[in-house]
Amino acid sequence: MLKLEKINKSIEGRQILKDVSFEVVEGQTLCIVGPSNAGKTTLLRVIAGLGSFDSGTITLNNEPFDPEVDNRSKGVIGVVFQDFRLFPHLSTLENVSLAPELVAGTDQKQSRQEALSLLAQLDLADKADLYPYQLSGGRKQRVAIARALAMHPQILCYDEPTSALDPSLRDNVASLIQQLRNDQITQIVVTHDLAFAEKIADQTYELAAQD
Numbered sequence: 697m698l699k700l701e702k703i704n705k706s707i708e709g710r711q712i713l714k715d716v717s718f719e720v721v722e723g724q725t726l727c728i729v730g731p732s733n734a735g736k737t738t739l740l741r742v743i744a745g746l747g748s749f750d751s752g753t754i755t756l757n758n759e760p761f762d763p764e765v766d767n768r769s770k771g772v773i774g775v776v777f778q779d780f781r782l783f784p785h786l787s788t789l790e791n792v793s794l795a796p797e798l799v800a801g802t803d804q805k806q807s808r809q810e811a812l813s814l815l816a817q818l819d820l821a822d823k824a825d826l827y828p829y830q831l832s833g834g835r836k837q838r839v840a841i842a843r844a845l846a847m848h849p850q851i852l853c854y855d856e857p858t859s860a861l862d863p864s865l866r867d868n869v870a871s872l873i874q875q876l877r878n879d880q881i882t883q884i885v886v887t888h889d890l891a892f893a894e895k896i897a898d899q900t901y902e903l904a905a906q907d
């Protein structure tokens with residue numbers, strides 16, 4: 697589905713990504729693992745179009761795909777950030793319905809209906825009117841997931857989904873990712889936690905630290 701071939705990227709003269717090649721299969725979960733500083737976040741940013749790369753090719757469904765151009769504002773690749781990045785001045789419902797309205801042009805009634813249905817799916821139905829500061833870390837993360845899913849991404853990516861949460865929630869995050877996999881959502885999960893990766897991954901790509 698999404699295929700990377702020999703992706704290279706240097707920052708300030710230092711090679712961070714070297715010949716990164718893998719393919720994530722539709723409906724499956726790919727984990728990108730590696731030690732600190734291996735370039736996991738950098739790679740995720742490249743995939744999501746939030747950062748450039750120097751050489752290599754990326755295709756999506758066998759078509760050339762330039763994330764910086766083709767993902768901008770389109771939500772083809774959704775991202776759940778480590779720190780969630782919710783809009784603090786918006787309610788849970790508004791956080792989820794905003795992008796479909798502003799970016800995809802969905803009318804407000806429909807986008808709110810869809811947001812409510814996603815919130816119900818993620819066990820947040822009774823949190824629709826709360827603001828981010830009123831939510832626990834685990835719930836904020838689920839709002840971030842609902843917000844990404846609201847754009848109907850072809851792939852949902854996570855940057856270190858367990859690291860900002862209490863360790864007791866690790867299994868809940870794993871269950872949630874497994875539940876989304878059962879719903880046929882294609883997922884890419886960046887993690888340094890090998891045991892976590894083992895639980896959720898169909899496929900693992902190991903990123904080695906460069907010198």
Ligand SMILES: Nc1ncnc2c1ncn2[C@@H]1O[C@H](COP(=O)(O)OP(=O)(O)OP(=O)(O)O)[C@@H](O)[C@H]1O
Pocket residue numbers: 707708712730731732733734735736737738739888
């Ligand atoms: N904008 C930047 N400017 C300078 N160096 C950068 C920049 N972005 C990333 N780097 C460097 O690239 C290397 C890889 O960083 P990255 O955050 O991608 O690694 P990581 O595997 O996600 O690490 P961690 O698990 O610690 O988050 C680091 O040495 C980092 O300092």
